[in-house]
Amino acid sequence: MTKRKKLCFVIMGFGKKTDLSTGKTLDLDKTYKNIIRPAVEKSGLTCVRADEIQDSGLIDKSMYALLMHADLVVADISTYNPNAIYELGVRHAVRPFSTIIIKEQEGTIPFDINHNRIFHYSHLGDDIGVDEAERCKESLVDMIGSLLKNSTVDSPLYDYIQDIEPPKLTKKEYQRIIGDLSDREDSIFAISERATHCMEDSNFSEAAKLWQKAEDLVPNESYFTQQHALARYKSKVPTEISALTDALQIIEKLDPDNETNDPETLGLTGAIYKRLWQATSDRECLRRAMDYYSKGFQIRRDYYNGENYAICLNIAASIEEDPEEKVFYKIAAKKARYEIIDTLAYLLDEGESTQSVNKWPYATLASCYFGLGDEENGNVFEKIFLSLTSVEWESETYFESKKKLSELLKV
Structure with a gap:
């Protein structure tokens, strides 16, 4: 049975940002592309960064929903980006565990989170060295695997105050928010999330259409092809044999x-x-x-x-x-x-x-x-x-x- 991928939401600054405590300018996109995303995907999770789902630079409803819903959050607080710090605070308030903080090794650490375990990496400014990127990627993979398996509390709020319950995001509300987001044809994440919800509701015909849309957008992603084939054969439309024959043609792409x-x-x-x-x-x-x-x-x-x-x-x-x-x-x-x-x-x-x-x-x-x-x-x-x-x-x-x-x- 093809398994649903877990979701990792990445919060960090975008593009080139200057750390005021050191005067060093970092291309944070290189951190994402060379360390974070490869490590997350190697760990078997879907990786989504905030700029990949936002309609504007403002924090919106999809941001809050993903901070609550994501199986894992990776927060890069390099350059002490205020949006990243704020979003990390929201995550710590709504989820007791499954949050990883990373930071470029130079610069100060905010007092409120300097007791947390922080993953450090070395950035050259315009890029990250190949050896350093490989080291960090492998270390981050190990950290992700351990964190998802053990569910150790990493939020200071739930560490200090142990009798509180995290807020709940209902499946219906999450689906509504992601449904709104998936109306944007370029949001591959939202399309796949909506397709997954259609599968959960046994609406396989609609799921097959959405998985095909995702597959067309990212043709080299085998997961989308597998899901497309699975939804197509389960749809049994217009007949079971025709659906199975179509599914066989889809999976043969792999x-x-x-x-x-x-x-x-x-x-x-x-x-x-x-x-x-x-x-x-x-x-x-x-x-x-x-x-x-x-x-x-x-x-x-x-x-x-x-x-x-x-x-x-x-x-x-x-x-x-x-x-x-x-x-x-x-x-x-x-x-x-x-x-x-x-x-x-x-x-x-x-x-x-x-x-x-x-x-x-x-x-x-x-x-x-x-x-x-x-x-x-x-x-x-x-x-x-x-x-x-x-x-x-x-x-x-x-x-x-x-x-x-x-x-x-x-x-």
């Missing part, structure tokens, strides 16, 4: 047969062929689904591909007439499920909070245990998965797969 080793692309291609098998009973579609899922599982031990590979093996066993081949498929499915459980053992070994992880590994564990006849553990992980999702189509997809698995195991 060349799943030859070049890609991306488990997301392989998994989506496998899903399209599996649904074509379900719609047509064409055994070649089932064979191709197994091939794509198997490749995605073998390359990176990707649990989604592994789970669906196991299900396809059960399907193959259910239609196989040769007794020995039938046994082979069943044993291979059982082996794959044990490997998946071993791959996802970190969920138990690390005692990871279910509030800070992806929901789908729990759905996969539930399916694997049910597939092995372990109802007790299956029910445990099913309960966790359902507690983490409020999206109707996600739970429907899970129960649809569970029902089919139960039928296959009886054969």
